[in-house]
Amino acid sequence: MFSAFAGVAQARDSLGLYGDWGAFRDPLVPRCYAIAMAAPSALHRDYQPYAAIGTWPKRSARNQVHFRLSRKMADGAPMVLRIGSERIELTGGGGDAWPKDDSDNAAIVAAMRSATRMTIYSRDSSGRRFSNTWQLAGAASAMDAAAIGCAQLR
Template sequence: MRRTFTIFAAFAALATCTGVAQARDSLGLYGGWGAFRDPLVPRCYAIAMALPSTLHRDYQPYASIGTWPKRSARNQVHFRLSRKMAEGAQIVLRIGAERIELTGGGGDAWPRDDRDNAAIVAAMRSATRMTVYSRDEKGRRFSNTWPLAGAASAMDAAAIGCAQLR
């Protein structure tokens, strides 16, 4: 029970890190993943924090898969990485047997195109974990890892949660 509350509190903190707290509805917690609906935007998303680390972090790393029904955008993958990346640094996602190159800058990364986005979402449904690798602005290699237990259920809950927000 305490662990569930801690996970929920962490997701709530991530969900409000835009500065201004907005009304968000929790759609459920699934393993280490949470699903939320923000009817004001409207959008729904599945989100998880990366595994903890004792290494230096510039940002709190998380992975999210968002749906914006009014934009006809579904299952859009986004990673907030733990460090500010070096300009032009290669960003690689390893998920299951797949290796997918990402694009991004600063502390953010996302798929290069819709095909890669769909491949990541599909792989998340069967893999046990995913890890993003890159180099920070000081040239040091770093990685962030997310367990995927509960990811498929959270993505499904987010998709269903936005079905009514058209």
């Protein structure tokens, strides 16, 4: 699984690996992020799906959630994240999704700390339903490591 991080982490500092999650710092931007690939699937994929929670200290942006989904989504297709007992509608397009607002962003980050997995459901550009799932063991530690790693980049 972590060999998949090699391309993402080139020219970046590794801050640690925690379960399926990695934490990295990119001092050139500067930014720090926790990232994980979605669970493997034998189904068709247009993209390699991942979830990332990023911090950009010079922009005062912290814990910003972003998802790269496995397929190009249909225009206007609803995207729903199920995490623990919560269901949160996302926004985005193409193969990308993110929370609609800061409140949803904060709710996702908080839920990631206690849930065991999260899954996004949507429809692809051919109208087929699909989902991507991430295991959350290690996510809290990776997010914390990224936040601490960026504290030095202010």
